[in-house]
Amino acid sequence: MADLQTYSHDAGWKNTVLRGLLYLVLILFAAYYLFPLIVMVSTSLKSLDEIREGSLISLPRVVTFDAWNYAWNEACVGVECTGIKIYFWNSVKMAIPAVLISTFLGAINGYALTKWRFKGANIVFALLLFGCFIPFQVVLLPMSQVLGKLGLASSTPGLVMVHVVYGLCFTTLFFRNYYVSIPDELVKAATIDGAGFFTIFWRIILPISTPIIVVSVIWQFTQIWNDFLFGASFASGENAPMTVALNNIVNTTTGVKQYNVDMAAALLTGLPTLLVYVLAGKYFVRGLTAGSVKG
Amino acid sequence: MGASQSTESNLTASIQRHLSKIVVAPSFAASLFFVYGFILWTGYMAFSKSRMLPVWDWAGLRQYERLWQMERWHVAIENLLVFGGLFIVTCLIIGCLLAVLLDQRIRAEGVLRTIFLYPMALSFIVTGTVWKWLLNPGLGLESMMHDLGWTSFKFDWLVNSDMAIYTVVIAAVWQASGFVMAMFLAALRGVDQDIIRAAYMDGASLPRIYFGIIIPSIRPVFLSAIVVLAHLAVKSFDLVIALTGGGPGYASDLPATFMYTMAFQRNQLGIGAASAMMMLATVMAIIVPYLYSELRGGKKNG
Numbered sequence: 001m002a003d004l005q006t007y008s009h010d011a012g013w014k015n016t017v018l019r020g021l022l023y024l025v026l027i028l029f030a031a032y033y034l035f036p037l038i039v040m041v042s043t044s045l046k047s048l049d050e051i052r053e054g055s056l057i058s059l060p061r062v063v064t065f066d067a068w069n070y071a072w073n074e075a076c077v078g079v080e081c082t083g084i085k086i087y088f089w090n091s092v093k094m095a096i097p098a099v100l101i102s103t104f105l106g107a108i109n110g111y112a113l114t115k116w117r118f119k120g121a122n123i124v125f126a127l128l129l130f131g132c133f134i135p136f137q138v139v140l141l142p143m144s145q146v147l148g149k150l151g152l153a154s155s156t157p158g159l160v161m162v163h164v165v166y167g168l169c170f171t172t173l174f175f176r177n178y179y180v181s182i183p184d185e186l187v188k189a190a191t192i193d194g195a196g197f198f199t200i201f202w203r204i205i206l207p208i209s210t211p212i213i214v215v216s217v218i219w220q221f222t223q224i225w226n227d228f229l230f231g232a233s234f235a236s237g238e239n240a241p242m243t244v245a246l247n248n249i250v251n252t253t254t255g256v257k258q259y260n261v262d263m264a265a266a267l268l269t270g271l272p273t274l275l276v277y278v279l280a281g282k283y284f285v286r287g288l289t290a291g292s293v294k295g
Numbered sequence: 296m297g298a299s300q301s302t303e304s305n306l307t308a309s310i311q312r313h314l315s316k317i318v319v320a321p322s323f324a325a326s327l328f329f330v331y332g333f334i335l336w337t338g339y340m341a342f343s344k345s346r347m348l349p350v351w352d353w354a355g356l357r358q359y360e361r362l363w364q365m366e367r368w369h370v371a372i373e374n375l376l377v378f379g380g381l382f383i384v385t386c387l388i389i390g391c392l393l394a395v396l397l398d399q400r401i402r403a404e405g406v407l408r409t410i411f412l413y414p415m416a417l418s419f420i421v422t423g424t425v426w427k428w429l430l431n432p433g434l435g436l437e438s439m440m441h442d443l444g445w446t447s448f449k450f451d452w453l454v455n456s457d458m459a460i461y462t463v464v465i466a467a468v469w470q471a472s473g474f475v476m477a478m479f480l481a482a483l484r485g486v487d488q489d490i491i492r493a494a495y496m497d498g499a500s501l502p503r504i505y506f507g508i509i510i511p512s513i514r515p516v517f518l519s520a521i522v523v524l525a526h527l528a529v530k531s532f533d534l535v536i537a538l539t540g541g542g543p544g545y546a547s548d549l550p551a552t553f554m555y556t557m558a559f560q561r562n563q564l565g566i567g568a569a570s571a572m573m574m575l576a577t578v579m580a581i582i583v584p585y586l587y588s589e590l591r592g593g594k595k596n597g
Binding site: 002003004006007008009019022023025026029030032033034035036037039040043051052055056057105108109112113116117118121124127128130131133134135136137138139140141142143145165166168169172196197198222225226227228229232233243246247250251259262263265266267269270273274276277278281284285288289 | 311313314315316318319321322323325326327329330331332333334336337340349389393396397398399400401407409410411412413414415416417418419420421422424425426427428429434435436438439442443469473474477478481483486491495498500501504505509526529530532533536537540550551554555558559564567568570571572574575577578579582586
């Protein structure tokens, strides 16, 4: 930290002006980041007539939740006009098992790779890590064939499997880096007392892993909920996740363009991850930096 | 009876000894199959005659030749260079600026940080949807400026084939610049205070402290940020689909959308596989040297 107040050679009034300018620039940037969100909310609360007559920035004269209701219950995704709600539940049914399984596997992998090192453990880790970096386009074609052979094409269990497989490298990375900093003596002492591999994992390691479990769950949930590529490639029709349904609603070319419904559907799609971000922002940022600086 | 008991306990002991390997084995096997196996599979497909259905007949470099003869692929590559370059540079500038500004003992820093970073929690599809609405020439920003009295204002980039790719840059920068800010801010907080204080005592001005001491000392973060952003750029798919659909025509296609179109809509599996391999090669060219230097020099941070 090197700030103006502490490190300035200038007179007081000059600093006051500079600080005023500083806040102005920051507020302008805040407005830039908030603008799309505000427009999204305000558009979703207007009627279609008001959208056509009024301006982008004008707030709704009459607040109506019709667009939200329509988006949730009636909007047409392809030929099915069931609203976005069934796709919301598809995403929930996909995200929860995929997040839990990948986090659990990451935890036990990280534990095994750091506390019970075997010959070649580092090579195994490096090979696993590589999966974080590949562009997924390179696995799409074989995966669609394999899912077809397994009878999992266009199904939620199929998507769960895909997300677990390609989420593993991240969760293993998180837990491995976390467990590296935990003293080995903890495990050694327990082994002397006769505790085995799993006893130590459940009784000693997991209870002190809460922060990294939160990071991993948030990272995986955000990634899986926001995924579009796998959803669009491997699940169509009524098993599509929410992002795919949203894109269908927005890009449908038939009928009158209902901008308010588009915005309501977009907000509904964004709400779960936004909520997670607002409630657990610290862990979200930790996951981002851990997952992205190294992945 | 006694003999079988002892083999049993031998077995448990040996399982205990190998438990670590047994536990990691399924993940490792999955990775071998779904990552390495699939890369080889796609690699082979790119050398096959596959079109509508995957076939195993060898075609040599035929698919790569066809790929590089397609104008659409060249458009996608050029777009990636334009998009990637602008995206990376703009994100670095905004991210670095915001981090420095936030590092001035700002009141309500937490609130501002939350605001700058929240787009990163959204799906690119949501981002694409909202920017598509903001940028649409009929009712979006253009008409807003007209209402405000600036009637000659024209902003039709979304439907202009020469400019469509720049709308993708605008939306992507909005989404990712806050993340770069967070990376830089963390690095700024880690700079040694004593050196800064010493420079100040020597009469160095604040801009000189920043350009002379602080920014050079966080150089590794620039590298990390560039690698992360480049990686994001090459993988960009959802945003283009939601914002422009690759259009008008294929004017804003990127390699990722090109691959998807060939593989899943145009029945050109071979070309799709060849373009996926080109993408992999690009990412590897960025990531492998970076990882190598990280892992070699990264012993200190585990």
